[in-house]
Amino acid sequence: xxxxxxxxxxxxxxxxxxxxxxxxxxxxxxxxxxxxxxxxxxxxxxxxxxxxxxxxxxxxxxxxxxxxxxxxxxxxxxxxxxxxxxxxxxxxxxxxxxxxxxxxxxxxxxxxxxxxxxxxxxxxxxxxxxxxxxxxxxxxxxxxxxxxxxxxxxxxxxxxxxxxxxxxxxxxxxxxxxxxxxxxxxxxxxxxxxxxxxxxxxxxxxxxxxxxxxxxxxxxxxxxxxxxxxxxxxxxxxxxxxxxxxxxxxxxxxxxxxxxxxxxxxxxxxxxxxxxxxxxxxxxxxxxxxxxxxxxxxxxxxxxxxxxxxxxxxxxxxxxxxxxxxxxxxxxxxxxxxxxxxxxxxxxxxxxxxxxxxxxxxxxxxxxxxx
Numbered sequence: 097x098x099x100x101x102x103x104x105x106x107x108x109x110x111x112x113x114x115x116x117x118x119x120x121x122x123x124x125x126x127x128x129x130x131x132x133x134x135x136x137x138x139x140x141x142x143x144x145x146x147x148x149x150x151x152x153x154x155x156x157x158x159x160x161x162x163x164x165x166x167x168x169x170x171x172x173x174x175x176x177x178x179x180x181x182x183x184x185x186x187x188x189x190x191x192x193x194x195x196x197x198x199x200x201x202x203x204x205x206x207x208x209x210x211x212x213x214x215x216x217x218x219x220x221x222x223x224x225x226x227x228x229x230x231x232x233x234x235x236x237x238x239x240x241x242x243x244x245x246x247x248x249x250x251x252x253x254x255x256x257x258x259x260x261x262x263x264x265x266x267x268x269x270x271x272x273x274x275x276x277x278x279x280x281x282x283x284x285x286x287x288x289x290x291x292x293x294x295x296x297x298x299x300x301x302x303x304x305x306x307x308x309x310x311x312x313x314x315x316x317x318x319x320x321x322x323x324x325x326x327x328x329x330x331x332x333x334x335x336x337x338x339x340x341x342x343x344x345x346x347x348x349x350x351x352x353x354x355x356x357x358x359x360x361x362x363x364x365x366x367x368x369x370x371x372x373x374x375x376x377x378x379x380x381x382x383x384x385x386x387x388x389x390x391x392x393x394x395x396x397x398x399x400x401x402x403x404x405x406x407x408x409x410x411x412x413x414x415x416x417x418x419x420x421x422x423x424x425x426x427x428x429x430x431x432x433x434x435x436x437x438x439x440x441x442x443x444x445x446x447x448x449x450x451x452x453x454x455x456x457x458x459x460x461x462x463x464x465x466x467x
Contacts, residue, residue: 110444131373136405180251234393
């Protein structure tokens, strides 16, 4: 069986890896768009502290986190050991009022309830500002936090590249260029990739913010739009940041650290940005101001690099994941929004199962691509 995967971000790469491991003749297509979300994503894997209230979306976030141990083991079997993944824990800051405010108590109760049903989260605890600062020294030491030891971070670029290499070891072909779908006799029969016709039994469209351009010519409307996210990478020379936890202040911003004295702060959520992958003065000011407000110890850090990603956002925040019954042979995996590095590897497994005609292992009606 041949399956073409259009899109080589984290979701497409995970789909291609799963298909190749299952023995399918797999073609993974990368159009190389500037602003791909995976290349800029922070890589926070911590569903328990998510502000998501939609249970269908939270279910995918949790499944995504719990999928990682299996994925890492499979990549190790395939010779890929360095994907930038580490369980470093997270700190959900409780704001200046700290413990005892109604808002802080509600946050703590929600996290504790979620963690109770998920052993991967570890033992949740409330720690004071000094203890939080001991774990992430750049913090100001004034805010208590809920500590979730099971949280992890992952380098999206390293993980995507590892998945692509591992898929190739299992026989997958990596193709470059724009792709369009081939439809004949009422079903998808393959794709044209950079002018080359490739026949296939199924096609998975995981093209991120560019999915509508692939799907609309064949009459499939997926309501995905790009949302720009700007992110800043800082360097703290001489500082071992490898085990610093993820920091989640109030609001949509975050801080996390990687090996090599690197701290990442972000990110903007610019709905209506269109396909504009520019860095802007206002975006960078927003990110840095928010970071320094809780972590003044970063004031002297070196600005190492800046990144921009165009997140594929759906109107209700849920991914588009499933088949299109009126067009057999087509699987859609898109709309992962800001959660691509949490959900993507697991959703790729689901999409691969659908392409192979297997039970997806998940009720898909809440994620209907054309809902």
